Amino acid sequence: MVELSPLAPAFLLLAFSEIALGSYVLMKGRLSPVNRSFFALTLLAGVGSVLDLMVVSVGSEQQAAWTFRLLVFLLIVEVGVAYRLSTMIPHPIPMILFGTNRWAYELSVLGISLATALSVGDMVNDDLGWVPASDLPFALLAFLLTIYLVLLTMTLFRRWSGLQGLKKRQAVVITGALAILAVVTLAIMTMAAFGIEVPRIYGLGELVSVFLVAYGLLRYQLLVPPRVMEPSVPHRPVPSLVKGRAYLFEFSSPDRMFESVAHEMAGGMSAFIIARTHPDQLRAKYQLMHTPILWLAQTPGPDRMDPSNVQMLTHMTMGFVRKGSSVIAMEGLEYLMLNNDLNKVLRFLAQLRDEVIVEGSILLVSVDPRALTERQRAILEREMEVVKE
Structure with missing residues (x-):
């Protein structure tokens, strides 16, 4: 039996906003691998927000366990997509450890996601919904999210020397935006560990993160060269060309x-x-x-x-x-x-x-x-x- 939480409108609004934002960016550049990766990120975030709602709404422990396992699996895949995205903008660089071997990276992310999801065992129901009875899933999540933040920082430092002016600011904004989803999740988990009860709306950090990344992609058109008009003098006669x-x-x-x-x-x-x-x-x-x-x-x-x-x-x-x-x-x-x-x-x-x-x-x-x-x-x-x- 499923009894929707009073916070259901908030969870659903987050899910809709995340997927709508990703769809809009995708329509602005369907041919861009960056835009497609961003859409995948927002789709995972949107589905995750729906699963957040289900975790606080399902009636049985078995349903809660499988829902939470799926939530953990998708969260780690989402973080994997986010790190991959960080290596693509404002210009592509090889991934740490995996270089340009995308298939090896994706298989590793899926393997880690599955192993972490399977660490979820018995569930208990508190005032804010279902949570794992064991601390192991949260410990693994905290470890992986910390690794993710370290990788983001290392990626920024690796590309820093090759950037100038505006591109440096853009790289900082994009890296910071992608870090928010992990920082908010870690903050909620930390407060829960210290007994501070806050609604477990992890999608809020994801929405802020994807909004800032979308703003960077669309506002600065990071992947489209700027139009510049400057005089350039030809050295010899050239054939007449026609527009179109x-x-x-x-x-x-x-x-x-x-x-x-x-x-x-x-x-x-x-x-x-x-x-x-x-x-x-x-x-x-x-x-x-x-x-x-x-x-x-x-x-x-x-x-x-x-x-x-x-x-x-x-x-x-x-x-x-x-x-x-x-x-x-x-x-x-x-x-x-x-x-x-x-x-x-x-x-x-x-x-x-x-x-x-x-x-x-x-x-x-x-x-x-x-x-x-x-x-x-x-x-x-x-x-x-x-x-x-």
Whole structure:
């Protein structure tokens, strides 16, 4: 038998708010792995709030035990998702111990979650609902939440030297926001241990946490490059380009494409450059002091992108184009093809080309024709207008 607690409206409001917030952020960037991870975090938090309600509402000890086990399992999975999210923003870095091995990390989180959940045995009913009769589940939870806070702090310190100005403040805000869910849970558990009776509404800390993370993602658009207008002087004549078109520059060097970017910027357009050439070289050569340049590199760091992360690349370029008419320039398509399935790269280009047409922007892609097969070259030439000697 289930008799809802008088606090049921509060629990349900928390659950609804958490899931609604995650859904809103997901709709703002369905292609972003960060937005999808955030949605998973809010979904787990929402389900956890419902389970909080069930723990104080169920009538039998057996029901309470299984509900609490599920609650503990999902809470640790949620913390695992939160730590993974902390390694993705404001720029991706490898996880501590697991590096980039996501599968090993996720299996470890699931194993730890299951083991901790199974530590829940007999239950007792107090004035605030059911709780485990043994202190073991709470001790394990406290230990794991403390480890989580340590990992968050270490992750912040690891990326600190590579951040400057606003990005440092953003990293602190995101880390602090993700820490809140653990801090509030630990605070409630500590007060209960000292006999201070407070409603066990763990979802309150989760709601504050996900709200602040969502604010950071949407307000600062952490994963979408800023639009900048700056004069850039081309060094030689360039072909005339038309808005709403995609161009394939077939040259052994990307210089002609970058000259075209400089020409369009001199006319007042903003640009976003994706390149294998180091950004410092491009900035020095074309006087691009503030234009966002994303370096395709497997070494993690600010303004860098692992070439295998095509989903994030799609999210960033689409978000930039949707801000207004602009130039997207890509050098290093061969490198993307080398690190991904060809069809995935072609889908990315097709999506970007379609978005460029709709928004009246310009897409420039530079390739060395000698590095392509006849089939690859034919597909690219069918999708874009060719510029060559």
